[in-house]
Amino acid sequence: MKSKLTAVALATVVVAGTAAAAVPASAATAKAAPTRCHTADLKAGFATGEDAKPEMDQTKKQTQAFIWFTNQSKRTCTLSGFAGVDMIGAQKTDNTWSLVRSAKKPQKIVLEHGDTVDFSINLLPVAKSTPQKQKFVPAKFLVTPPNETKHFTLKWPFGGQILKQDGATHPGTYVNPVGL
Template sequence: MKSKLTAVALAAVVVAGTAAAAVPASAAPAAPEPARCHTADLKAGFAMGDDAKPEMEQADKQTQAFIWFTNQSKRTCTLSGFAGVDMVGAQETDGTWSLARSSKKPVKMTLKPGDTVDFSINLLPVAGSTPQKEKFVPAKFLVTPPNETEHFTLKWPFGGQILKQDGATHPATYLNPIGM
């Protein structure tokens, strides 16, 4: 009788062990999704390549400037949405202009350490002969990553001036989401 109980107990252990080993991989717990990127995780700047520089000398159509974020942390993180962008003017009458957002839908971007993503700003340059009250002369940009409160201060390196539409509901100068 003792050997029968031992055999049944041994069979139960073998079956239990087999059942534990047979758990499909899809039922295994998923790795946690990366946390969002914080300002301290990133560095930022204007894209300076020839194909990335805005055409500030032309005044008859929109052009684009690009700002990049690079993940300088040792962890993977995500960015999604719109950066906050305030242009600070060089003229006494310019003040600060908080850029409106486009209607494009943001996507989540995953940045491994060292990865870079950018976003574009549509600009409407004007001729130098435009009256001062109708033009905004950018001096620096205050750029805040999505869902953050700390910003980067970037000096505007491209010169030129932009049609002043800081009170317009649909200005020709606006920003696009991260990754677009």
């Protein structure tokens, strides 16, 4: 039986000079690169630890909320890019607000089984006394993992209200890439 060696395997034998036996390329098991994570591979939620809660009571600066994805599949997978985030408002005038993306450059994140990664949402809180037309009161977030079409529905756990800028070119409320 003839053995076919790849150029790399043959070069290894030649360089080693005194190799006892050459391993055919067909015997080597190549590990495939992980593919992207699908919505069904993940679970999601808001980070609610003390250091992760947005400061919704202050109104002088932006604050951040964090949403996490955990790989619950048995395989390693990757996430790269921005999650789609649609906020559904609690007021009749709120409707749905699809958040714009920041200018930050995404990176590929590799998630093994059980690994978690998060992303942040910059928020611009306003006072309760702000006129209803100028504020958005979050109730639910529809969160779609990067490059997916199915979403998670997350209840907004933090209260407060955000300056309504759903038609603005550069709003103070926007989403950042996964892992940054």
